[in-house]
Amino acid sequence: MAAKENKLKVSEVPSERFGIILPIVLISYFLILLNNSLIFTATVKISAELRLSTLMVAWISNAYALTFGGLLAFSARLGDIVGRKKTLLLGLAIFSVASLLVGLSRSAGMIISMRAVQGIGASLLAPATLALLMDNYRGKQLQRAIAYYGATAGIGASLGMVIGGLIASYFSWRLGFYLDLLVGLTLIFMTLTGISNQDQHKQVKIDWGGTLTSIIGFGSLVYSLNGSSYRLVAFIVALVSLSIFAYIESKVAHPLMPLVIFKNNQRLSALLLRFFMLAASMSYFFLMPQALQRVFGFTPLVASLAFLPLTVVQFIASLCIPRLTSRFSNGSVLITGVIIDTLGFILGSMIGINSGYWLAVALPMILLGIGQGLIMGPATVAGVAGTSGEVAGAASGVVNTFHQIGGAVGLAFISTMVAGLKAADAIIDRAQFWMVVLAVIMTVFALNILRGEHE
Structure with a gap:
């Protein structure tokens, strides 16, 4: 009996090794940061090749920001309900397929719409990565993991600019998005084989009222800042929607964004x-x-x-x-x-x-x-x-x-x-x-x- 208790105690001691989860999280997060850098360094070539107007070029970034910012709250709550692994895999799948289609784009409509789909994938990836750290590490190990997460966030944009600059200068701008696809497929394999099925199915109803008002509110806010027309109208819609969102979150039993x-x-x-x-x-x-x-x-x-x-x-x-x-x-x-x-x-x-x-x-x-x-x-x-x-x-x-x-x-x-x-x-x-x-x-x-x- 004593031996059994001792074995149990030993098994409960958390390992000091990070394992595969930290690399998956950091690479996934860097993938999000690299993506915008590829756009910033390649806009001139994209504009010339696809014959885009200034407005269309702006929307290559705006479409991504619109879906990313608008869906973050819902995506984070989805991870709480269905599990981090499933949310991460879904985000990687959407992001990877959209990256391929961005690289294959031959028109303004296609590249802008696929960038919007990339934003949906990124909105699933971003909260899932941080939540995975919090679920799997404790104490000083968690602090170290978040420090590495912060380091990735800090250098991702600038390092991505260097990578994007190299690709834009010496190769086709499309190559960057094909690389996104390869990294995404690699991460899907790593996630399937390296992260155990964490049963996180909670008997909680999705806060659909909060979901709808948050998407409209945050999406309208982003558009009011980056849009080309009706920005004041979008800002008013954002204020009204986010006010309703806050009211809903204060009343529902399982809020999308607990106040x-x-x-x-x-x-x-x-x-x-x-x-x-x-x-x-x-x-x-x-x-x-x-x-x-x-x-x-x-x-x-x-x-x-x-x-x-x-x-x-x-x-x-x-x-x-x-x-x-x-x-x-x-x-x-x-x-x-x-x-x-x-x-x-x-x-x-x-x-x-x-x-x-x-x-x-x-x-x-x-x-x-x-x-x-x-x-x-x-x-x-x-x-x-x-x-x-x-x-x-x-x-x-x-x-x-x-x-x-x-x-x-x-x-x-x-x-x-x-x-x-x-x-x-x-x-x-x-x-x-x-x-x-x-x-x-x-x-x-x-x-x-x-x-x-x-x-």
Whole structure:
């Protein structure tokens, strides 16, 4: 009997090895980030080959953002109900098939519609990846896993730009999406063979009212920021729909997005911090490559490589997260990262791009890389802190929703602030000023975490 009890206790001790789940999660998440980078670096070639207007080119990105942002909350809840493995497999299948069809596109209608389908797949992948980490790891192992997750999020966009720049410069833009397909098929095989069937079927009815209003609300919000017409109407629809959504979530027994997620000061502050961080960072990643090409005459590939001071430092900083959070605290590391990130934006804004690449761009990028490397993992930990298994998937969906919508809002806001300017140097200098404003707001929410974790 004693031997049996001892065997049971030993089997219950969690392994220090991550196993196959962490690689599956990180590669899946990187696949999402790489996808947008492929579009950013290939828009000129896509436009020329398919003979697209400026409006059509914009919708290649808008269609993806519309379905991604609009379906995140529903996809996260779906993972809670039917299981992470099934949700991940469904997302990979949709994303992979859509990637193939994007690569095969011969018209504006086809590439735009397939990008929308890719967004549906991404909306299933994003919350499922984070929820899988929370389901399978505990304690310090979970902190390390989320740190690696944050590192992937931090370097994915910039590293994707380099990969996209190489493909766009030396191969067909279609190759990038064929690579998406191959990676997706590989991940499907890894998931089928490496992740056990986690029976997560819950006898819970889907919150269809919340689902409908959230899709309309978040979709309309994204469109109001990126659309070409009726943007005010879309914004009003978004406000009304999201208000109804919040009311429904406060009344139903099993809400799509449990409002308890927002009652904890730490979680709410971390979510808003993430929103404004992405608002500033997405604008930087979108506008700075254009400035490097127009002000310094860089090629698309060289402009992508010019982000290495940010990418390499960010990756190194991200890998230091487990040791730093063990020695200090998650909140301390997060706040330190936010302050360094804000200083990077301030430095770039004060120097001005006409001072040259090394002083005006590379030097601030080092601070931005350190700051963002220290932010992503701890912000993710703080954003899902204290959530139970019942709402873990919903919490991860909220993290990704704030991430996606924050980037779209920030880019739309800063684009409006620089509208009317013609000179490339004037555009990026004014844009960096407004990035500083967004970063300062991010800092305020970071400091608010010091008030405690009260409900």
